Amino acid sequence: MPLRFAYSTINWGETPDLDPMLAQIHGAGWRAVELFWHDLGWLGPHTRLRRQLDDAGLRPATMFGAVALPVDDRQRHRLQRQIDYAALLGAEAYGLVGAARLRLRPPTPAPGLRGGGG
Numbered sequence: 001m002p003l004r005f006a007y008s009t010i011n012w013g014e015t016p017d018l019d020p021m022l023a024q025i026h027g028a029g030w031r032a033v034e035l036f037w038h039d040l041g042w043l044g045p046h047t048r049l050r051r052q053l054d055d056a057g058l059r060p061a062t063m064f065g066a067v068a069l070p071v072d073d074r075q076r077h078r079l080q081r082q083i084d085y086a087a088l089l090g091a092e093a094y095g096l097v098g099a100a101r102l103r104l105r106p107p108t109p110a111p112g113l114r115g116g117g118g
Contacts, residue, residue: 006061007025008036009033009035009036010036014038014042016038025058033059034061034062034095037064037097062086063089082094
């Protein structure tokens, strides 16, 4: 997959006014967009969003979601719906953010690795 630079929609929040947002991104010289953690109910059918992207002269490069540990069935279901939507939209990738290592738990060496205490 070739590297594609895209502008992230992270600063517009989960429910942006799509047409002006996409026009602003295109007007700044971008031709691809990273759709960041938008509510699928807000985005509407993938066919409508694809038409909006096409009209704005943008391609969907990536969709992003977030996950928190521990992952539960509700999160898995939401993420699966978003991944399916991204595929139908034509996004080349789906990315995840979050799931940071617990701050109070320092890293521990893996057993069996050199210097890993095992």
